[in-house]
Amino acid sequence: MSKSSVSAHISTKTLLPAAISSWEMFLADQGRSQNTIKAFLSDVRLLNQFISPDQAIGAISTDDLNRFFDWMEKGRGIPCSPKTLSRRITSVKSFFRWLHQYGVLTIDPAEKVMQRSAISPLPQVLTQEEYEAVLLSADRHRRDKKADARPYALVSLLLTTGIKKSECLGIHVNHIDLEGANGPYLFVRYASPANRYKERKIDLDQDWVTAYAEYTSQYQPVDQVFPWSPRRLEYLLEDVGEEAGLDKHLSFDMCRWTCALRDYQSGIEADKIRQKLGVSKIQWRELFIKLRQLNGEVK
Numbered sequence: 001m002s003k004s005s006v007s008a009h010i011s012t013k014t015l016l017p018a019a020i021s022s023w024e025m026f027l028a029d030q031g032r033s034q035n036t037i038k039a040f041l042s043d044v045r046l047l048n049q050f051i052s053p054d055q056a057i058g059a060i061s062t063d064d065l066n067r068f069f070d071w072m073e074k075g076r077g078i079p080c081s082p083k084t085l086s087r088r089i090t091s092v093k094s095f096f097r098w099l100h101q102y103g104v105l106t107i108d109p110a111e112k113v114m115q116r117s118a119i120s121p122l123p124q125v126l127t128q129e130e131y132e133a134v135l136l137s138a139d140r141h142r143r144d145k146k147a148d149a150r151p152y153a154l155v156s157l158l159l160t161t162g163i164k165k166s167e168c169l170g171i172h173v174n175h176i177d178l179e180g181a182n183g184p185y186l187f188v189r190y191a192s193p194a195n196r197y198k199e200r201k202i203d204l205d206q207d208w209v210t211a212y213a214e215y216t217s218q219y220q221p222v223d224q225v226f227p228w229s230p231r232r233l234e235y236l237l238e239d240v241g242e243e244a245g246l247d248k249h250l251s252f253d254m255c256r257w258t259c260a261l262r263d264y265q266s267g268i269e270a271d272k273i274r275q276k277l278g279v280s281k282i283q284w285r286e287l288f289i290k291l292r293q294l295n296g297e298v299k
Helices: 003-009 014-029 032-047 062-076 082-101 128-143 150-161 166-171 191-198 205-221 230-243 254-265 270-277 279-293
Strands: 185-188 200-203
Touching: 014 032, 014 082, 032 254, 082 230, 128 150, 128 191, 128 230, 150 166, 150 205, 150 230, 150 254, 166 230, 200 270, 230 254, 254 270, 254 279, 270 279
Parallel strands: none
Antiparallel strands: 185 200
């Protein structure tokens, strides 16, 4: 949706629901995922419950938005956590920034709305002893009479690359290059153009490559490397954690954070860890604070 197309469809006199519908089309054109679009729209449509139904978008002021967020936090009667409030402010800011950038509004009323950042609780990570126990537990399956390299191939990959669950599920056989000029690597790819900035190459160690060869021989994946449902892989991680004697639930997120912390403790530069995790510089601010907290540097 071009700039002229947006301004031709809506104006300062357009009511909020119609403007939100145009934004929905714009987000879809940009290749945003359905989940992202749904979350954005859900947040912004809450404005309909607060703004007068006959109030045009051009008449919405910064004061209106500040009162809306105060109502959301204290007067709506429905719990709104700091993290949810922060996300909703971000969504509303994105919506009005779009209206301003595409020439519908000369002034962005959301620009001066204060963002209320919410630092979520510290994630759980594996201690050195737990890390070793988890890998040993997964490795035992490779040595069973009926050898199964899948647990080790999954767990070891997560602990050494720090990829997210969705990225793991998105790995295809041709995303793994075992003959790279600088050694074997995983190419984390995204189908949506909006997520291209997250694409990256992550080095793979020889230990994992050996396990992967066993795994492919046993399971012979054709397309997806791990062609199971997210829940099935979550159960697999939980089973490995239980076999390792963990008191906590081994998860994709725990493996990701453990990988990041171990990289940080080994002296890898912070920005290289950020790039390996595939997060933006803005997202990294909070993540880096948490890494330092996990490392006992800050409270």
